Amino acid sequence: MQYAPTKQQYYSVFKTLIIVFLLLVLSNQNNDRLYGNETGKSLNKAPSGPAIHVIFTGEENGYLEPCGCSEVQLGGLPRRHSLINLLRKDDNNGIILSLGDIPGKVGRQDEIKMETTLKAFEQMGYTAHNIGEKDISMGIDLLGYLSQISSVNFVSSNIVNLNPQILKIEPYIIKEIKTKETTLKVGILGIVSPGLIDDVYQEIEVVDPIVSLKPLLNKLSDKTDLLILLSHAEIEDSIKIAEIYPEFDLIISGHGIDEPVLHLAKVKNTYVIPVGEKGKYLGTITIPPEFSRRNGDRSSNSFLPPAEIISLDKRFEDSPEMKILLKTYQQRLMDEELLAQVFKTDLPSNLTFIGNDDCAVCHNKIFRHWEGTSHATAYETLVKAEHEYDPECIECHVTGLNYFTGFETIESTPGLRGVGCESCHGPGSNHKETQSKDYGKADVEICEICHEDEHSPNFEFKEYWQKIIHPLEEK
Template sequence: MKKYYNAIFLLVFISLIAKTGSSSDRFVLIFFGEEQGALAPCGCFEGQLGGISRRDTLLKDYETQGISAIAVSTGDLIKSPERQEEIKMEYLLAAMKEMGCILHNLGEKDFEIGLQALSFASQTNTIDFLCGNIEINSPFPLKYKKYLLKELPGFNIPLKIAFLSIISESLIKGHLLDFIRVYDPVQSLTPVINQIKGKADLIVLISHAPMEESVEIAETFPEIGLVITGHGIEDPIESLMYVNNTPLLSHGTRGRYVAVADYVVKSGSIRNTSVDIVPLDDKYAASEKMQVLLKQYQQTLKEEDLLSNLPKLPLEDGNFYIGSLACGTCHKKIHAHWSNTSHQKAYTTLSDSGQQYDPECIRCHTVGFGYVSGFANYDTNRNLAHVGCESCHGAGGNHIKNITDSYGKVNENRCLECHNFDHSPKFQYPKYWEKIKHPKEIPEGMPENTHGG
């Protein structure tokens, strides 16, 4: 009996050794970037892609499957140097921290927020900032690395990934040249790659550059195992290509897709099994943590009262907004028709979703926002809420002072200011016009040819 148990023990021991010797495990690299301030789909139409909430769910899905997911940000968190974009950067970095993102590659849009704000962000965040081919001349110290060597946790043997980073000189323009010097990517990468040879099991390049520049780099350095690139690609699905055996792909813009590289660890080496561009559609449920963060973002916009504090442009010839109710004094039949259209409920769609303090949304859901005498906030300009008469026909102040002047001609271009591809991709002018066009009406005392239709 003793011999029997000894034989069993020996077989189990040999089996364990064999399993260890041919160990196999899996991890994925998840890349996203060029959000340009897109925290979440605006909700203007069904089928929108993207958002930090769905991205977090995708990462959690891998975690649930027992697959290690490494999140990487490739640059351009925001789109302009405005206060709302600065707030967005704060919340995007907070979201990335919650997701366990290991690094953020610096893009030209990130620099546009200003060195003081960027310096503060780099000093106060646990996420490593990266850029391998720049030199910054600024009184505000920017904390960043030339590359990151990251050890993969949870494997039987030590495994390391080297993340390299470059930004194209073609993207650094205007005032950015005053404090940023960009070096040739190949010259910058050469010593780094020589330094990490033998230390990294996989080399990944985050190339904040047009696709053609990244192809040249991949051709120069066959040691690089993966390149994430393709600056400004709106539809990244067809972006995947190979340079020799190195995959190059893009995640696109506005956070609508992520690029996923799938790897298996077997017998002490890393092997790529697939690369893919994944759309963040509604099959990824809303993440509770990210939904809380998005509500906090809207609360910040409310507390700072950006609606009232944003600069306002003057109207020409002393014109001013009067509100749809004033228009209805003469145009009773038209006002009654407007009251039964979706335009009359435009502000309500924002207040119902908690976005009524968001300047980006308010612009197309109220009258005259961004102009003197236009909508500033609901308490003081309730008469300018919703998409009203003047949203289409223009400010009516001068018209009520002289009703015989020609006023208010409308064409498709006015509609396209809000019904653009991002917010209304299915917009067709003839079809949509039929839904909102008002009945013909000649106000009493007004010649027929003085009023636009």
């Protein structure tokens, strides 16, 4: 008879413990790969077991995908779709929310972007889009048209709709989420800060959100388990709303914040979470299935679910559906010949762009060296990326797009493809005649027109210039 375990038994228990430990570590790592812990963006650990995801994204600001100019860029609709698919793999009745501001600026390209992005929202299963000031600035006609045709609900709790015939907006939405245990009712409201609206519109009036939210909250508080505000306002204004209306569980805020996690705030009962702009991040709140507060005490918030902000980096693959959508978008830019509509500025004193071939006659050594740099093939880069009809890309990948006599199309101005001599030295028609030494001073400021933070985050003049420095000319 043996009462004390043998060495063997000790050993085997020890072995089991090690295996369990390893399994735990490994399963955690899997989680990290999905939720992005190593990026430091995680606010809280997601609970295990089936759960409901409330997913939210910030201002799009006209950013459909990373351009590919630098390795480290975040975001893009294709990655977002993959992540949403991952998150929703076991429930199909979650909630996906957009904070507002689809376009980046005004113009035809951004109109097409709005349609494209809304189509993407539909395919991803978005529940609601809050109206931001940039959406409004595209004009009430377009916004109205999109609000009519889109299956995504447009929501605003502080835009008074004076023309419901044109514009379809809801002051709030109640979304029901059915789980095995219960049915959750989630109230979704949205505001845009009146201070952000420049123009006056006949069809709408934007009122103080503090005033317009009050009656809505009175109505919704008892009827819902969770109240979410999409707050298209400065973070200070969002915090103020949280102080006045502790009924909100979650205020998704934005505006001018690109490093979202640094700004998380708990104000009384409410989490105020900026989610960052340009679709670079995706936020999610994971609600446990048994969550219900309707009969409980609203002011006690101890069981507020955890939130996470996930960086959309290379861990997430491009979804095929979104890639097709973006291809169609490029096709439309081509069909509508947007390159021909780019706004052009006059050059001073009748100067014109003449193209590299003319320079090559007198500066042959420099020209031949330039031919071997990536500046010379910058246009071909866009062809490879299937973006050569996209004015937003062409600008930095050819010579003189924004000036008369600069690049127009590859057929009409083939000599101005790529980042040519005159991209850095300026139009050379006069210098060709005079051969003046006063021509073409180029320095770091010229580089930084294209090598700016977004497209060339590692740019450092000395180092970059060394890579492409001209050879000495024989005199």
